[in-house]
Amino acid sequence: MNGDGEELTAQETALYDRQIRVWGADAQRRLSKAHVLVYGIKGTIAEFCKNIVLAGVGSLTLIDDRPITEELLSSNFLIPPDENIYNGKTIAQLCCDSLKDFNPMVRVFVEKGDLSSFDVEFFGKFDVVVVSCCSRSAKKLANEKCRKASKRVAFYTVDCRDSCGEVFVDLQDYKYQKKKMEETIECHLKYPCFEDALSVPWRALHRRMSKLYFAMRVIEKFEEVEGRSAGDVSDADLSNVLKLKKELCTAQSLNESHVPDTLLERLVADTTEFPPVSAVIGGILGQVFYRSSWFTR
Amino acid sequence: MASSIIKDAKVLMVGAGGIGCELLKTLALSGFSEIHIIDMDTIEVSNLNRQFLFRQSHVGQSKAKVARDAVLKFRPKINITSYHANVKDPDFNVDFFKQFNVVLNGLDNLDARRHVNRLCLAADVPLVESGTTGFLGQVTVHVKGRTECYECQPKPAPKTYPVCTITSTPSKFVHCIVWAKELLFSKLFGDKNQDNDLNVRSSDAASSSKNIEDIFEHSKDEDIGQYGKKIFDHVFGYNIELALSNEETWKNRNRPKPIYSKDVLSDELDKQNGDLDNDNACGDGFSVSAMSSLGMKNPQDIWSLKENSRVFLEALRLFFTKREKDIGNLSFDKDDQLAVEFVTAAANIRAASFGIPLHSLFEAKGIAGNIVHAVATTNAVIAGLIVIEAIKVLKNDIKSYRMTYCLEHPARNTLLMPVEPFEPNKSCYVCSESPVLLEINTNRSKLKDVVEKIIKAKLGMSLPLVMNASNLLYEAGDIEDDMVAIYNANLEKVLAELPSPVTGGTMLTVEDFQQELKCNINIKHREEFDEEKEPDGMVLSGWTQPVAAAENEDKSVSNGANTSDAPITEVEKSENDDDVGIISPVKKRKLPDDSDKSNTADDERHHKKLQVIDDEDDLVMLDGNLDGFKKRRVS
Secondary structure: OOOOOOOOOHHHHHHOHHHHHHHHHHHHHHHOOOEEEEEOOOHHHHHHHHHHHHHOOOEEEEEOOOEOOHHHHHOOOOOOOOHHHHOOOEHHHHHHHHHHHHOOOOEEEEEOOOHHHOOHHHHOOOOEEEEEOOOHHHHHHHHHHHHHOOOOOEEEEEEEEEOEEEEEEEOOEEEEEEEEOOEEEEEEEEOOOHHHHHOOOHHHOOOOOOHHHHHHHHHHHHHHHOOOOOOOOOHHHHHHHHHHHHHHHHHOOOOHHHOOHHHHHHHHHOOOEOHHHHHHHHHHHHHHHHHHHOOOO | OOOHHHHOOOEEEEOOOHHHHHHHHHHHHOOOOEEEEEOOOEOOHHHOOOOOOOOHHHOOOEHHHHHHHHHHHHOOOOEEEEEOOOOOOOOOOHHHHHOOOEEEEOOOOHHHHHHHHHHHHHHOOOEEEEEEEEOEEEEEEEOOOOOOOOOOOOOOOOOEEEHHHHHOOOOOHHHHHHHHHHHHHHHHHOOOOOOOOOOOOOOOOOOOHHHHHHHHOOOOOOOHHHHHHHHHHHHHHHHHHHHHOOHHHHOOOOOOOOOOHHHHOHHHOOOOOOOHHHOOOOOOHHHOOHHHHOOOOOOOOOOOHHHHHHHHHHHHHHHHHHOHHHOOOOOOOOOOHHHHHHHHHHHHHHHHHOOOOOOOHHHHHHHHOOOOOEOHHHHHHHHHHHHHHHHHHHOOOHHHOOEEEEEEEEEOOEEEEEEOOOOOOOOOOOOOOOOEEEEEOOOOOEHHHHHHHHHHOOOOOOOEEEEEOOEEEEEOOOOOHHHHHHHHHHHHOEHHHOOOOOOOOOEEEEEEOOOOEEEEEEEEEOOOOOOOOOOOOEEEEOOOOOOOOOOOOOOEEEOOOOOOOOOOOOOOOOOOOOOOOOOOOOOOOOOOOOOOOOOHHHHHHHHHHHOOOOOOOOOOOOOOOOOOOOOOOOO
């Protein structure tokens, strides 16, 4: 028995048997008390949602007011391609219906509204906030609100284009345990906030920093400058994107070879997600959630 | 993203479980439209935490069929053919395999994997293999003639334990489990005609064997409570006293303590007998449970010796009163609650006797049932990687093939390690037609020993054919009546006395038509074999020996037939490593001869093969020393 007091029900023990053998009953209990908010649902986020619902997260709240489009259908396995079903409903509503089905023990809710319309108190209700399909400034604002909340709210962002993907995680002040040889050592990490992390001068970054990081920053900047919504770029924009890249590299005193044109070309030409990559990134983000939820509070 | 290469491809998936569900979903989303899927299993509750195509209402139904139906819901226009069958079925022959552009495995046992490997080689169809356990996983690519086949590198065989460790000198909890499961449970509830080592003792005492047998017999009018205590006292009390009488055994070991029911349950002698009010009288055999009956709720609790003893006696009583018809036919099944309770209790009492720490039912069940721990995310990641490799294979993008290992913890800031495949192993008897050598006493060993222990067990053939030059000595499978008698007679003959004598220097040809595998066995006669190290009197060499086989090569007991092999051979897990070359499937065959000089040039050549591929197509580059976190270093 543990400090939490409540035991897992027989139903939970039976259903979660195989994963309890990975992380123990205690961790399972903590996971099942976690509340997660997800904003913006495409293929990768759908994968992430599946992963946390299957594992028995306490609750999942979905926000995505967009109606269904061909493109959104193509990478999302949660939505049946039947007009009779999806007509008139938002993405969040459709995903909610499917996800509830995956695990009746998890409560799944839908909220409506633009990300910026939610206040600090709202974000404070959650243990994890996951943001996707929005601009850098929207992400920054959301992260700040999470940090202002009265309890710790973890913050993740996800952005997948073509067969690439980028994930950002902010666990604020994070204490965890690590096993080294026979000992358990206490570790402590201080995560930088979203804006601080992205503001690091490019030259100061790790020598082997992924080229994708820089490419994403260029496209992000392009979308911001042009007033485009996230993901709204195409082939036609390539030459302007490449021009912007030159400018940014100069401003950052970074050799252009760190941001290959071919990579930018790919990201601009095809903004749809590649399902295998969505599965991989959604899976890894799911693991981030599992492991960080073991040490809540 | 559905280019015509993907759209026109015909893909075979073997397995519709953890990896299979994720894989089928990802294939469908990626534009694959012609998929066949084979799985012989039905859905269980414990699958539902990750096999997301299944629901509670599907429990008991075919995995392959339900997976198909679920995916068609979001991709109604693709073609999925499901087979609720065993991939080893002869219907899935080389011609069947030949119709596919690529085969994708999502299996959970070594036997089936070897089988599929052979069929893919025979059909010349590329194979993408995979496996997961907890947070660990891997994907490997096998293309005939270009890369290693699945069997070129040794794979871990199921763990076995020496008989004497199980029967007399256990030192670990698993030994107690094996004893409780394979010996005691079998003796009480299994086939009475089977040999059972339960009463094996290192010294004599053969004389009283008849009396021992009588103890296990339950006579009709014998009170079940009394019977239970009699058994308890015999196996935990008397047998231990007997073992203690052999001083030699305990010279360098801790002596076990005999345990008698009256000492453990002194205040409850009459509590259990005929306590009919406590029974779950629900008629349904499988919901009978000693824990329920005793009011014990938590499978994670570690019971005291007293509680274990109560469970032991109550479980035994329930078997004999509620499940009489099962007795004599039972083999241990991890999903049989009462069996798990009995085995846990018995193993714990034995453990208590030998000073080994006790375990909860939850833990014991995992060990006894060879349960593989699993989470949804690893399967999702691996499935994504499988599809990526499959597409490379379809495009014939040879230089891009990768073996990818998914680590439990990031090493060198990377969670996924891609490695270039190795070339085929020239000594692999499966893909390189390399002969093997069998040392055997041709005057003493029989053909049936060779067939069972070498050809089937070690070489992994299911329906072998054995020839000496052009003479057919034995053939399995559908045989004409007049040949059956001849083959059976041959099996019983000593090698040198076969119609076509097999002696030193003979080369046997063995074939399995279904696997389309042919192998030559060179026979070398040897008079003597070490009884302890070579108890079978046969030594096979030149084949890829599985690693970590028996603890010693003694006559050994394994932890049940249903073993799931670990997917990864020996991935070294290091927390703070700075080296490349972390991931290396066990022994690297291609070591240069002067490897012990280890000069930098060699190291580089060495490392070149194992270098992490760092190009723009990095799947994941993680920064930071905690799993999955992209933490920027603010300098």
